[in-house]
Amino acid sequence: MSQTTNRDDGAIVGDLLSIAALLEKPQLAQLYAFLTREGESTVGELMDALDLPQGTAYTYVNRLVDAGLAEPTREEQPRTYVAREIDLTVTAAEGTRDYTITPMLVDAVGRRTTDDDIDTYIDRHGIAGLATALTYATARERGEVTHRTMADDLDISPLAAELILQALRPVVHEHLEIEVSGASASAVEDATNDA
Amino acid sequence: MSAIHVAHTGLFVAIGQPANPRYRAVRSFAARNGITFLLPEHVYDELTVDDSADPPPIDTAIEEGWAEIAEPIDDTDSFVSSAMDGVRRFIPNADDRPEDEIERTDTALAGVAAQSLDTGSASHADVYTTDVAAGRAVEAVFDREGYADAITYVNVFRLIEELLDRTGDPYAPFAGIGY
Numbered sequence: 001m002s003q004t005t006n007r008d009d010g011a012i013v014g015d016l017l018s019i020a021a022l023l024e025k026p027q028l029a030q031l032y033a034f035l036t037r038e039g040e041s042t043v044g045e046l047m048d049a050l051d052l053p054q055g056t057a058y059t060y061v062n063r064l065v066d067a068g069l070a071e072p073t074r075e076e077q078p079r080t081y082v083a084r085e086i087d088l089t090v091t092a093a094e095g096t097r098d099y100t101i102t103p104m105l106v107d108a109v110g111r112r113t114t115d116d117d118i119d120t121y122i123d124r125h126g127i128a129g130l131a132t133a134l135t136y137a138t139a140r141e142r143g144e145v146t147h148r149t150m151a152d153d154l155d156i157s158p159l160a161a162e163l164i165l166q167a168l169r170p171v172v173h174e175h176l177e178i179e180v181s182g183a184s185a186s187a188v189e190d191a192t193n194d195a
Numbered sequence: 196m197s198a199i200h201v202a203h204t205g206l207f208v209a210i211g212q213p214a215n216p217r218y219r220a221v222r223s224f225a226a227r228n229g230i231t232f233l234l235p236e237h238v239y240d241e242l243t244v245d246d247s248a249d250p251p252p253i254d255t256a257i258e259e260g261w262a263e264i265a266e267p268i269d270d271t272d273s274f275v276s277s278a279m280d281g282v283r284r285f286i287p288n289a290d291d292r293p294e295d296e297i298e299r300t301d302t303a304l305a306g307v308a309a310q311s312l313d314t315g316s317a318s319h320a321d322v323y324t325t326d327v328a329a330g331r332a333v334e335a336v337f338d339r340e341g342y343a344d345a346i347t348y349v350n351v352f353r354l355i356e357e358l359l360d361r362t363g364d365p366y367a368p369f370a371g372i373g374y
Binding site for chain 1: 198200204205208209224228229230241242244248251286299300301319321324325326327328329330331347348349350352353354356357358
């Protein structure tokens with residue numbers, strides 16, 4: 001194995017550890033998700049958007065930079081930061097399953113600070129469980145599964161499935177282009193008024 | 196023309212508790228348009244399982260008179276059973292359990308709609324769901340049975356977003372953060 005390859009392997013493990021740290025700390029995940037969504041931002045903008053005290057905002061930004069998940073884009077004040085893209089695919093030992101860790105998962109984890117349903121779900125099923133739920137939430141928005149399918153597969157109540165699917169829906173639509181189908185209020189009212 | 200409004204589990208999860216603007220928006224929408232949401236029995240069962248710190252307010256909606264539990268489905272009726280079978284085939288089970296052991300709410304939506312159309316108690320059925328697959332299945336099955344004009348799949352999220360937009364609610368309805 002060449003020297004370069006060894007360094008590359010090290011970088012992959014480094015990425016894995018950085019992402020694990022991000023998923024452990026919802027405030028970091030939230031900040032990372034904000035940078036991914038909004039692009040270049042100053043610490044002041046992060047403080048305003050996420051309601052963070054200045055000291056905390058600087059600490060979090062520095063942690064993201066140290067972990068290689070964000071980088072400053074200019075040296076002059078005020079400094080601006082951008083997120084470094086996450087795209088890490090983990091393959092199970094037997095090679096039959098793999099999972100790609102995406103900014104969508106990080107965003108979902110970050111929302112546990114403001115969304116009780118996501119927070120409760122992570123308490124019960126862990127970050128790994130949330131990753132599975134996000135897969136179902138994406139499939140449901142694409143019309144491939146229902147809340148009942150998820151409940152049956154994971155042996156949870158249909159109500160618990162519906163709660164987390166609804167909580168994750170904004171995350172799915174934030175990150176993926178999926179056409180929304182079905183009628184809205186006007187269609188019902190037009191039909192009612194024609195009657 | 197009389198219409199019935201068949202509600203899936205997700206509607207009563209999405210509106211939140213009675214103090215929530217979403218709950219109030221849907222309740223006023225129902226009152227304004229003379230709507231009583233009909234819940235298949237299985238849908239009511241899913242909503243009332245004791246599994247949430249904040250159980251969906253279905254009993255409050257029933258007491259307030261804008262939701263009620265539908266009559267039991269007569270699946271010996273051929274039109275009803277064919278509509279339910281159609282939806283069952285449209286959305287396959289992911290696991291291996293026999294289909295008849297699973298009390299499915301997506302097929303019940305089709306059953307309640309078909310029963311009302313078949314007995315003539317309604318000439319139109321609006322089906323409110325958060326499951327895209329269920330909404331599309333119901334539309335496809337009734338279309339195949341020649342009832343395309345008699346059925347509408349209403350997307351619960353679009354419904355609530357539109358109603359909140361009209362009230363000028365300052366918060367994005369499903370923005371997630373801070374809501």
